[in-house]
Amino acid sequence: MLEEIQTFTTEYLDKCAHLYVEVFNTEPWNEQWTxxxxxxxxFEILNTPGFVGFVFKQDELLGFVAGYCKQGPKSKSFYLEEICVQPHKQHQGIGTKLLNQLMDTLTKMEVTGVYLLTNKDGQAEAFYTKHGYQRSQHLIFMAKRF
Structure with a gap:
């Protein structure tokens, strides 16, 4: 099977949306996406200024990564909004390949840092930790419900 990583464009939007529902409506997230x-x-992420994203294909779309660059006072950073791999294909290196493609691209764009939000103490945190990410000592996540 031929593996391909391609730029995430509107051509892949519907397939990525179906995959998103499949992944995030099950454990450990149990969300209620339609x-x-x-x-x-x-669509919002794809149309954010500074968008960078990729899809992983192997006969069919198996995963994607998406986010956007933000300019800071001295450098650009990247907010990794989503990374998503078909549940039955997780733990087979697809997320790593997508992340590596993303990092190669961001390095060429002179981005100096990546940040993201994820559930703590779970599979996702373990995945990011394995790839050199760590909990920030300087930032906290705050929310207000109304």
Whole structure:
């Protein structure tokens, strides 16, 4: 099977939305995405200035990564919004390949840092830790419900 990593474009939006629902409506997230809400979220990310994203294909779309660059006072950083791999294909290196492609691209763009939000103490945190990410000592996540 031929592996391909291609730029995430609107051509892949519907397939990525279906995958998003499949992944995030199951353990450990158990969220309640519909195709329409997932598609709207990914459409927003795709149309954010500074967007960078890739899809992983092997006969079919198996995963994607997406986020956007933000200019800071001295350098650019990247907010990794989503990384998503079909549940039955996880732990086979697809997420790592997507992350490596992303990092290669961001390095060429002179981005100096990546940040993201994820559930703590779970599979996702373990994945990011394995790839050199660490909990920030300087930033906290704050929320207000209303």
């Amino acid at each position: 195709f329409e809400t997932a598609r709207a979220k990914l």
